[in-house]
Amino acid sequence: MTSSMTFLPDAAVDVAPTRRASPIGIEHQWRRPVDPQSPSNIVVSRWTRNVAHPLRVVNPGNAEHHCIAMNLKCASLTFKHEGAPLVRGRVAAGAVQVTAPDVACSAEFESSADVLHLFVSQQVLAECYEDMFGRVHAGDIRIDDPRLVRDPALERLGQALAVSQSDDAALGKVFTDSVSLAVVSRVVARHFTLAERRTREASPLPSWRLSRAIEYVDAHLAEPIGLADIASSTGLTRMHFASQFRRTTGMRPHEYLTRRRIEHAQHLLLTSKHNVLDVALSCGFRSQAHFTTVFKRLVGDTPSNWRMKENIDR
Known part of the structure; x- marks a missing residue:
């Protein structure tokens, strides 16, 4: 990165104003929601940059919640997960990335950006798992595969969240909660279905x-x-x-x-x-x-x- 890059441990100053009656909060600190989180809810916040000057942000990781990041527009950045580069260059709109609790990450933005962050409690993950598979998951759920995901269903759900706004705050919250829950259910289903598929795959021939x-x-x-x-x-x-x-x-x-x-x-x-x-x-x-x-x-x-x-x- 160039020497003119702004370094902000967890904050940014070029965020967009909050929309009227939107149930989605605007992040003034990267990956840190404004609203407190209830164990039974999903908090959705939005990180928006409208300028293209270089900016670096870091986050030590949420102690209890998974963070589902949904990219709403193409962006140029370097993203590091536990200190290891996960992305260098352009990230397409629709890309999704999941960070497990207590995992530090950082980003160096070279362009404008627009990202939704869903902060998901263990209780919500457990409820989604039980609803989808008809049984209780043994122990805590930890989705620890940080690779970028391209899933048309998740992309459409992210787009629906991005435009959710209403003059009726209660109605807007119901919509956001429903779509957010659908996002989490999809992430949980993908994670455990792929894991089961890998388990069933043939082992290599000795x-x-x-x-x-x-x-x-x-x-x-x-x-x-x-x-x-x-x-x-x-x-x-x-x-x-x-x-x-x-x-x-x-x-x-x-x-x-x-x-x-x-x-x-x-x-x-x-x-x-x-x-x-x-x-x-x-x-x-x-x-x-x-x-x-x-x-x-x-x-x-x-x-x-x-x-x-x-x-x-x-």
């Missing part, structure tokens, strides 16, 4: 099992090989082997087998006098036509042309 699979494939390239054969060599069922193999290598077993056959075919084409048909049969292909089709798809040329060009270049 290196010794992967070695066995590779050795089996290399030893039987000329033979018809099925998924059950490769899985059996590792001591796993077809389903478990296939999912773990793909998680480890990024390829399905059939894709890997095909690539190894083509690699072996390339080796034979360069080091032996076999014709293309013999090479095809030696690598497990049932016909020269099928071999040529697969070879051209993976290598970019027919076996004959590839062999001729390679021999010229050598």
Whole structure:
């Protein structure tokens, strides 16, 4: 940042005026709501900068509440979470970030900005979890994944909050409370659904099992090989082997087998006098036509042309 940057530990002076009858407070200190928080409520406040001069702000973290930040307009900044840079550059409108309690963060703004902050108590998180999953969460809920989230549903809810205003203060508060609760429910659902999905994901294939699979494939390239054969060599069922193999290598077993056959075919084409048909049969292909089709798809040329060009270049 430039030496002309203003440094404010937790305050800013270029905030917009409060809207009439708005249930959303204006932050005069970054990430610090003006209104006190009840354990059963969600406090919503807005951080707005209408100027573009550099500004740095810091916040030590709320001791009890999660902070859900919803970006309302594109902004250029550096955002640090527990001292580690999370964002450097432009942040798109609609981006959402969640900070857990007692987590210090700071921001260095290079542009104007408009952000909604929702301060959420443990009680609200617990109620949302119980409503969504039909059971009580064991212990406190802590959403500790600070990465930026792009979720169209959250973006629309943030936009609805941003324009919430009414001549009837009570009506405005009901609307804000309802939309805020929908935001928290969505954040809770995303967090625990993704966590459950990660738990269900296949674990990587242990290196010794992967070695066995590779050795089996290399030893039987000329033979018809099925998924059950490769899985059996590792001591796993077809389903478990296939999912773990793909998680480890990024390829399905059939894709890997095909690539190894083509690699072996390339080796034979360069080091032996076999014709293309013999090479095809030696690598497990049932016909020269099928071999040529697969070879051209993976290598970019027919076996004959590839062999001729390679021999010229050598």
